[in-house]
Amino acid sequence: MRVVIGPVDVRSAEAFVGYARRALDEVGAMAPGECFTTPEVISVFRGFVDAWAAAAVGDEFVWEQDLPPEQVEYNMHALQRVAGVLSERAEREGRQMPLEAEDFYLAMLHGVLIALEAEGPSSAAYAKHLAEFWPGRERIC
Numbered sequence: 001m002r003v004v005i006g007p008v009d010v011r012s013a014e015a016f017v018g019y020a021r022r023a024l025d026e027v028g029a030m031a032p033g034e035c036f037t038t039p040e041v042i043s044v045f046r047g048f049v050d051a052w053a054a055a056a057v058g059d060e061f062v063w064e065q066d067l068p069p070e071q072v073e074y075n076m077h078a079l080q081r082v083a084g085v086l087s088e089r090a091e092r093e094g095r096q097m098p099l100e101a102e103d104f105y106l107a108m109l110h111g112v113l114i115a116l117e118a119e120g121p122s123s124a125a126y127a128k129h130l131a132e133f134w135p136g137r138e139r140i141c
Contacts, residue, residue, distance in 0.1 A: 001069045001119050005052075005111040006062035008103050013061035016101035016108075017053045024049065026089075027082055041078045052104075061104065069119050073126055076112055080134060109134065 006013075028042050055063045090096040097105060116127035 001072060001115050001123075002064060002066050003072065003111050003115045004062070004064045005104075005108050007060045008062075008107040010056050010059055010061045012100055012103040012107075013052055013056040015098050016104035017049055017056065019097050019101050020045070020049045023082075023086055027085070038078075041075070044075060045079070045082075069116070069123055072112060072116065073123065076116075076126075076130055080130060083134065 024042055024046055028039070051065075052061075052063055055061060113127045113131055116123040116130075118124075
């Protein structure tokens, strides 16, 4: 399955990469069960963040990669749970993703949802579920 993120302003990608690195450090330091993810998943997320950082050159960011659908579904399930934890903490503690990073974040979510929808009925149903229950879903639906 081909996942495409962008085009989006490279400054938004850079802002998201910085935020994501800090968020992954925060998630990695949480107690087991507090975030419902594993060190292996965090490592996968770090790999994506590193790839996006490397692709953030010039004025416009576009990133494409072929990924197995089951890997995308598993990673998005984990990311949805992490996003929920971070969203709850942001509400309690006032720390949120920088506004400049939001365009990239939405482009990433849209890119994954579009790829899942194109993959077939089962993946399309999962994409619909993600869009309905994603933290901050009012911005992506």
